[in-house]
Amino acid sequence: MSSEQPPDRPGVIIFPPLIGLAVLVVGLLLDYLLPLGGVSSLAFLPRVVIGASLLAFGISLASRARATFVASGTNVNPMQPALAVVTSGIFAHVRNPMYGGAPSASSASCSFSVPTGCCCC
Secondary structure: OOOOOOOOOOOOOOOHHHHHHHHHHHHHHHHHHOOOOOHHHOOHHHHHHHHHHHHHHHHHHHHHHHHHHHHHOOOOOOOOOOOOOOOOHHHHOOOOHHHHHHHHHHHHHHHHOOOOOOOOO
16 A cells, blocks of 8 residues: 655645736726726825835835745745744734735835826725
8 A cells, every 4th residue: 555645735726926916907907997086186295105115015024024934944935835834023923924015015006106096095
């Protein structure tokens, strides 16, 4: 009798960053087809400050998570198996900072969108 073990992989169906990209594309498409204009009531400078802050926060969150994964010796790519459970660094405070950073960074497009602002805001 041979006991074959199933392959060690997470079984991710869709590469997670593609989900965020799809949401961003749909939001921009909706903004083009049916603009709500919620962000356009703000002056240009506050929109840029808000957008830049959201973008910096999102990139910072995701990059700190990546650095913690690398320091722990586990795979960053969600299609590869986890080699360690990471509970230190940013993961001590946030459950999944990579997935939290992506929406924050993509929300920045709402305030950078000219002239109406994205309908997803």
